[in-house]
Amino acid sequence: MTARKLTFEIFRFNPEDPESEPRMQAFTLEEEPYMTLFRALNRIREEQDSGLQFDFSCRSAVCGSCGMMVNGRPTLACKTLTSDLAATVRLHPLPAFKLIGDLSVDTGTWFRAMAEQVGAWVHERAPFDPAAVEEPMDDELAAAIYESDRCIECGCCVASCGVANVRPGFVAPAGMNRIARFMMDPRDARADTDWFEVISDDDGVFGCIGLMACHDVCPKELPLLEVYAYLRRKALGTAFLRKG
């Protein structure tokens, strides 16, 4: 069987170069067995255009660096096999984040701001005691926390989110998942009423309009639909109690 010739149509723009204009540029490559977009993009940079900007680090779908739009859908490039794609592949940077250049976007600033906004750390009940053994935790609960903790902050859900793309303060699906993760953690001192202040406005859970593209695109298959339902329930329950 002869190898396919692949065409990559790639968004190009270097904001640091006054002469650069946003455009699409096509590159062609011969397909290899088990070729991923990690391999393909590195080959293009090393053989055809060494100025091409994109981000990879772990190349094993755990670091979250390589979120990009592949044929209009946000996903991790490193685990995308070209064999699953048609011969022409269109690549764009993730929307909703500031562009650094070509396929590279600034997720770091966005996620740091989100972490500060939702207080994404365990608010301790008492200072750590180095001499004490750990508090026991049921393994089922630990597994449930781990399930949410698996988010790798790749930004695919943010890019897919109709609200996050137009409302910069919205915590977005990744932020809601973060909130749910700490909310269910008994080590965190925050009560439901504390959380109410964080989540119960248009930048929080009531900003979501329920399109749920995030649930479909999450590369780690986080149960974002359940997260959303959990937070709505919690927020409504707290609101009800407050009124009552």
Place this chain on the structure above:
Amino acid sequence: MERIESTDVLVIGGGLAGERCAMEAAAAGLRVTILSLVPPRRSHSCAAQGGMQAALANCFMAEGDSPDLHFLDTVRGSDWGADQEVARIFADNAPIAVRELAHFGVPWTRVRPGPNQYHIKGEKVVIDEPAHKAGMIMHRDFGGTAKWRACYAAAGTGHAALYAVDGEVVRLGVDVRDRAEALSLVHDGGRCWGAVTRCLRSGRLGVTLARSTVIATGGYGRIYGQYTTNATINEGTGASLAMDTGLVPLGNMEAVQFHPTGLWPSGILVTEGCRGDGGYLLNREMERFMVELEPAKQELASRDVVSRHMMQQIIDGKGVDHPAGPHLWLDLRHLGVEHLTTKLREVFEICRDFLGIKPWEELIPVRPTQHYSMGGVRVNKDGEAYSLAGLYAAGEAACWDMHGFNRLGGNSLAETLVAGRIVGQKVAEMTRRVPLQVDTGTASEFLDRDRDRVRAWLERSGEGRSVYAIRDAIGEIMINKVGIFRTGSDLAEAVEELRALHDEVDRAVLGCKDPGVNPELSFALRLKGMARLALVTAMGASARTESRGAHCRVDFPDRDDANWLNRTLVRWGREDSDPDFEYEPVGLLDLPPGHRGYGKASHVEMTDTLDDYNGAVIDEQRRHGMRDPGQPVGSELKPGAWRDAEARAGIKAIGTGRSR
């Protein structure tokens, strides 16, 4: 516009070691700046999968475990190359580090009381976990340990730990510059005062002056090109920064670990936890070759030993054919869907995403792959670099040196947090004593030099090879001639060829000269450093005429404690023509050299008495630039504390060599 700014503590590297260190300094009220090539949560710490070693003794198979046993395992694992004082500090503090992570929110897997099914040495067994340990942090088995000791969160332990620690960094308001790197350390010959920086969003240079500087940049696995489990960012930049000064030595650069189970051919890691949880290694005849070769530990001997047996199988024609070269199989089928999609979930995902297979139905192609850098910036037990005040290193970037010539699985995650805590406390204490006293002329000098380096790359034209071609050539030499099995003739060739490539870097030509970050220029600025690290690794391996841990000389098969019970130190300033190699004692010997309990049994006995060896350690190390450590933090050597530890835990003692 270039700018000069100042901070109290500059941490280069935003992984677990750097961030844990930054936390201590920030909590002490100091201004801390972290430079990170990537947003810190994308640091390579996130890729650590299977576990973090700490002797909590929580589950049935961990009963009787203690820091004494952890110390013994670590020193034996190191093939007696470790600094035993550091191994002791580490083992005593690892339980605190694990429990502290629980406090920060890591969802450790917990003990489920009652009957639990495990796979141990090829047998399915059911063990009743004790009710009084219900909900305590669970352990899994790992290679080279006497007890189940690795604490874990499924197979995403590093990820969970990194997110918890980065949460604390955010809480403390630490200034994190993501997409920023250091190009040179600023120093006055006696003290380090920060670094020349480059912004990886704009390409702009600057200087960050600091009262203390910490290198926590991880390992140098990428000098092995694509034949590594390491992320693309693990290019040894911190080791290069230190070596470039010509003052600070790197320790044991030839001590390079190969992980038995890198996916073939992509090199992606699958955790040792797979074998810890009962996975097998198979050759083309579907034989579990490790059972016969290592009856005591089977698949769970130390990584150096397992990797050598695997390569020998491949050399003996027992590998499975593959277009990219032969490999072996990792068999997890018997662990079942439930276990593989929960306790080893990340391994299942890797198999699905990168191989398109279900690990409960199919075998996984694996081959030993470069994994860990035991060598690095040589520091004392407080983390202070030799020969340059105000400079510290922690984690994989450092040669602290608890791993010697072979690191045990699960000990590196634990090291990042233990060292981060301890070195961070020292940094906080020392920084308060030192006012910023550097003239801006010194800073400008270093900045000018780096500006010239950038300009030289952008102005050079001609017929030179690309930086990527040179990188690939270095990687091929390293894997083929400075790999698992080493010989004098291969190493001599490697040194010659690497020297030529090192010189060729100065003739390489860039294809891209665009303004802004320019990814090719960013890589080019690191390539010379990588070539220098590769060369000193090969030269160190060539000089060391013995086999110890991961350094295996086919032509010198024995560990030689008469001549080589020492640590390699290399200094090589950027302007010096040749590197300068010296050797120092490994440190105080508490556990006398002996048999590890797995691997090759014979070795050449040391000729000095233990007392003579130990009596000379401190003066010798001082002579090589060791800065006198302050009051010990956390723990200190407890001579002989290991003596009855095995008997107490009901373990038959293995060879500990001669006693005093």
